Amino acid sequence: MVENGATAAHVLVIGSGGAGVRAAIEAAEHGSVVLLSKTIAGKGGCTPMAEGGYNAVLREGDDPALHAADTLKGGAYLNDPALVDALVTEAPDRMRELLAWGAVFDVGSEEGVAQRPFGGQQRPRTCYAGDRTGHEMMVTLMDRLAATDVEVVHECAAVELLLEAGRCKGAAALDSEGRLGVYLADGVVLATGGGTRVYDISTNSSSGTGDGYALGYRAGAEVIDMEMVQFHPTGAIQPYDARGRLVTEAVRGEGGRLLNRLGERFMSRYDPERMELSTRDVVARAIATEVLEGRGTERGGVWLDVTHLSPGEIERRLPIMLEQFLAFGVDIRTEPMEVAPTAHHIMGGLRITPDCATTLPGLYAAGECSGGVHGANRLGGNALAETQVFGRRAGRSAGLEPERPKGVTPAIERQLGALRLRFDDYLDGEVPPPSVVRRLRQTMWQGAGIFRDEAGLAGALAGVELLKNQRLFAATERNLLECCTAANQCLLASLICRAALLRPECRGAHMRRDADCSTPPNASRYGHTFLSLTREGIEEVA
Amino acid sequence: MAAVTIRVSRFDPASGEPARLVPYTVEVREGARVLHALHAVHEQDPTLAYRYCCGSGQCGSCAVRVNGRPGLACMLPVADGDVVEPLDLPVVRDLVVDLVPRLARIAAFLPGGEQDLPDRETVEALKDLCHCIECGSCISVCPAVTVTDFAGPTAMRQLERLRLDPRDTGDRTLLATEEGLFCCTSCQACAEVCPKEIRIPGKAIERLRAEANRRGMTLPRHAEVAALVRKTGRSVDRTITPLFERVESVLEPYGPVRGEVAFFIGCIYSMRLPETALDAIEVLRRNGIRVIVPKEQVCCGSPLIRTGQLADLARLQATNRAALAPYPIVMTMCAGCGSTLKHDYGNLPFRVMDFNEVLAEFGIEPPARLPLTVTYHDPCHLLRGQGISEQPRALIREVADLVEMEARCCGSGGGVKAGNPAEAEALGERRREAIAATGAEQVITSCPFCEFHIRAHTDRPVRHVASLLLEGYKKKDAEAASAPDQPSG
Structure with a gap:
């Protein structure tokens, strides 16, 4: 159905990673669905790159309550308990669904899906397909999607949400030729993934540019805990241009050892009990500390070693790691990997209810662009589970929205007009987006990285604000999207800095050197930080 | 940082112009991949369209051709002089192809x-x-x-x-x-x-x-071949006495013995192109290689394996294994037989070598040069099946000038010539164009299926490497005979 040159559907899903596709599949039960994908659908986002696994309680001896306890503890008790409850309760069902839809997960010595230990978990709970778990899930979801009537729009990126009387009514989008399209719906699901591409060193794919945070925030939705950025402990160092490339936690799950330049298994100094399988925040800071104190490698990393495992085990359990490192000249069967922390995941995001409603009526969010599930630190294996549990919930909620008239109203026309003016500014601009983004990444890595303090954060924020005000330049209409994306990245970076300044404590991934780090997280008086167009602050427990 | 110059294919559908290669010089760091060079090119020229996403070989967005060969831009190291082109699929713009319909x-x-x-x-x-x-x-x-x-x-x-x-x-x-x-x-x-x-x-x-x-869905023409193999042990009709029945069991070389091979001749060379096989035997004998022809050899099974008809395979394999077991080196001349013996027979108590490998390993007496420009058609089962590419080229260059053409299937393999002749014809016609474009006077190849099939799709002679070498030797002998006072070299 097209009205006034716009495409209308009952539900519009923005994003084609695990959460977006799951949302679209669910929403299709309720009516027509359009799925907007910035890439060729199925290839974008971080889900296809996710290596390690999917946490679900599947066996006797494990319990959703234990999964919840691990998730809350790992999240430094900043998680929204209702969201955690939904996650741990439904993750097993969503896993069984994936299996019924054809997913090929590994089988262990016992019957059924194999599960391996991941950091911060009391039971081996992480289901996996070698170290290409996310890819397997994505293939499965795309197969399922193909069986629905969902209209998939490939290589078309939402650049602004459209509002009518305080309600989200759809989105404006640019295709690969730079043509503006309008998509209207009764319910809109944001599932645009994360945004750690705002850091110099990041695991994210090129689509990890924080578009969802920016779109939601600009439209008036509230974001929470944006300071909570997970630095994955193990990112590859070499080659330089591929720095930050994820070295999966599965490497440690399978027995990988972290060693400093002196050959010390240094995790014994930081978490002697859990060692390499401590939570990611702890391991990342441990590695960063080793490097800062001069015990790192020449290139500023540490060693991650699996050479004590048999070549067969490595080939079977870590095929992608083996293949990737071989491509870069390192045989992990005989040599250690050189690793250092890398920006990986944003725990914060759009504030949602358990039904994935944001604070903006008509707008739902799922997956990494939402906040509250993981608190101050995410456990490995919980993100893939989150995509399925909350993708489905968001799709359902949006699908349950009543039918409303969908047309390009004067209010929407005004927004489109403003957008066209912005595009004209870009076409008339001065600074190429890559130069802005490069400076942004360095600013964020230096000022809002693993270790933080007020001066550094304020400096970073000032730097980001300067970059935000650069007049971005689009050489052709096809380059407009790059400008929009760079602007989104600048906005995300400022949200991270502002939120980080709002939280005067050490909590999970947020390490403030100038704040009290002695209060146990479950005794903290602080709740979520929040930012919106109309208010900002930090919740305090009475 | 080091400067590299790469040439990148640019194509604008609105321009009406064909794609062209544009050189760009960019600075890259050690270990940089093609993708990183493309990023740098894009900074210089933001109009460049290219696809990428995960940057770690997992999403399959960035496949391009680098120096003619497909690969992932994010994983292939970049080198000075690289040529980056889109995959050979319908191009949308620059390096972006229309992948979704596929x-x-x-x-x-x-x-x-x-x-x-x-x-x-x-x-x-x-x-x-x-x-x-x-x-x-x-x-x-x-x-x-x-x-x-x-x-x-x-x-x-x-x-x-x-x-x-x-x-x-x-x-x-x-x-x-x-x-x-x-x-x-x-x-x-x-x-x-x-x-x-x-x-x-x-x-x-x-x-x-x-x-x-x-499930009974084999193509009738394929089933006929399987029936023939079952009945006769050969994959083609007995229209002539097979070569291995006609020649002596042991063919001694003309000079001192430098080596020995058991010749697995194969159905096509035995029964359709025996002259070519005889040329090969002559070349081997001239180069001091004793040729033994095991009389019990049967079809290698390739036509059955490629078409999924496995019922009689074990019997063929057992017969061949027994017939060939006494010999340390078994030589094949048919690319299909060679690939099959090497890959589909499990561990064998002997070494399987293609004719070209044998000559490369033992070395050959230099033939006379012919005033001839030839091109070489790579047989798929030799190039990809056995990794043999340089050896035949080196032999050819001993005799004639070689002009290269792209290695591309001629259409005769996999049961396609029998089962899907229109496709085989169409692919053969593609070869005709490729051959004509080289300007070569003759086509040299090293596989009976290719030899037979391409003959129907070009006006140039199509010959085996052995036949070309033998002509070189004959010329050499003729020259020696006409100038007896010249020392032969």
Whole structure:
């Protein structure tokens, strides 16, 4: 159905990673669905790159309550308990669904899906397909999607949400030729993934540019805990241009050892009990500390070693790691990997209810662009589970929205007009987006990285604000999207800095050197930080 | 940082101009990949269109041709002088190809069967076929895709993956036959370029064809060949006395013995192109190699394996194994026989060498040069099946001037010539154009199927490496005879 040159559907899903596709599949039960994908659908986002696994309680001896306890503890008790409850309760069902839809997960010595230990978990709970778990899930979801009537729009990126009387009514989008399209719906699901591409060193794919945070925030939705950025402990160092490339936690799950330049298994100094399988925040800071104190490698990393495992085990359990490192000249069967922390995941995001409603009526969010599930630190294996549990919930909620008239109203026309003016500014601009983004990444890595303090954060924020005000330049209409994306990245970076300044404590991934780090997280008086167009602050427990 | 100059294909559909290569000089760091160089080019020239996403070889967005060969831009190291072009698929703009319609041909899982994960053994078999990242490389090099409605290699991979899954409810074998299962020439081009190293012809196509055979869906022409093999032990009609029945069991060299091979002649050289095989024997004898012809040899089984008709295979293999066991080196001349003996026979108590390998290893007496420009057609089962590329070229260059042409299947393999003649004709015609474009006077190859098939698709003589060498020797002898006072060299 097209009205006034716009495409209308009952539900519009923005994003084609695990959460977006799951949302679209669910929403299709309720009516027509359009799925907007910035890439060729199925290839974008971080889900296809996710290596390690999917946490679900599947066996006797494990319990959703234990999964919840691990998730809350790992999240430094900043998680929204209702969201955690939904996650741990439904993750097993969503896993069984994936299996019924054809997913090929590994089988262990016992019957059924194999599960391996991941950091911060009391039971081996992480289901996996070698170290290409996310890819397997994505293939499965795309197969399922193909069986629905969902209209998939490939290589078309939402650049602004459209509002009518305080309600989200759809989105404006640019295709690969730079043509503006309008998509209207009764319910809109944001599932645009994360945004750690705002850091110099990041695991994210090129689509990890924080578009969802920016779109939601600009439209008036509230974001929470944006300071909570997970630095994955193990990112590859070499080659330089591929720095930050994820070295999966599965490497440690399978027995990988972290060693400093002196050959010390240094995790014994930081978490002697859990060692390499401590939570990611702890391991990342441990590695960063080793490097800062001069015990790192020449290139500023540490060693991650699996050479004590048999070549067969490595080939079977870590095929992608083996293949990737071989491509870069390192045989992990005989040599250690050189690793250092890398920006990986944003725990914060759009504030949602358990039904994935944001604070903006008509707008739902799922997956990494939402906040509250993981608190101050995410456990490995919980993100893939989150995509399925909350993708489905968001799709359902949006699908349950009543039918409303969908047309390009004067209010929407005004927004489109403003957008066209912005595009004209870009076409008339001065600074190429890559130069802005490069400076942004360095600013964020230096000022809002693993270790933080007020001066550094304020400096970073000032730097980001300067970059935000650069007049971005689009050489052709096809380059407009790059400008929009760079602007989104600048906005995300400022949200991270502002939120980080709002939280005067050490909590999970947020390490403030100038704040009290002695209060146990479950005794903290602080709740979520929040930012919106109309208010900002930090919740305090009475 | 180091400067590299790469040439990048630029194409603007609105311009009406064909694609052209544009040089760009960019600074890259040590270890940089092609993708990083493209990023740098894009900074210089923001109009460059290229696709990428994960940057770690997992999403399959960035496949391009680098120096003619498909690969993932994010994984291939960049080097000065690299030429970066789009995959050989319809180009949208610059390096961006129209991938989605191709990916749409990959079948989706059809649930409704068993709900739970299959047992471990099945899962392991499935996993072998699950690594595909749908980058399109295999489709872009598949000759069958260019002349038929074949859904493409990875579509076949997916059908085999679904067939093996008890949870899937589709009739995958039937669908495979509808999607062009018998169009594959088994040229192995897809396997050669797959960034995930999935050997689709062996792991999917031959297995689907075997399943089709069990279900009575084998093409009638293929079934005729299998019946002939069962009856006669040979894959072609006995219209002449086979060569191995006509020659002595042991053919001594003309000079001192420098080596010895047992010659596995193969059905086509024995019964369709015996002159070529005799040329090869002459060349070997002239170069001091004793040729033994085991009389019990039968069809190697290749026509059965490629078409999925496995019932009589074990018997053929046992017969050949026994016939060849006494000899340390078994020489093949047919690329198909060679590849089959090397890959489909398990461990053998002897070494299998192709004719070109034998000559390269033992070395040859230099022949006279012919005033001739030739091109070389790489037989698929020699180039990709056995990794033999340089040896025949070196031999050819001893005799004649060699001009290269792109290695591309001629259409005669995989049972296609018999089962799908129109496709074989169409691919043969592509070779005609490629051969004509080289300007060569003759086409040299090293496979009876190629030799036979290409003869029908070019006006130039098509000859085996051995025949060319022998002509060189004959000329040398003639020159020596006409100038007896000149020392021969």
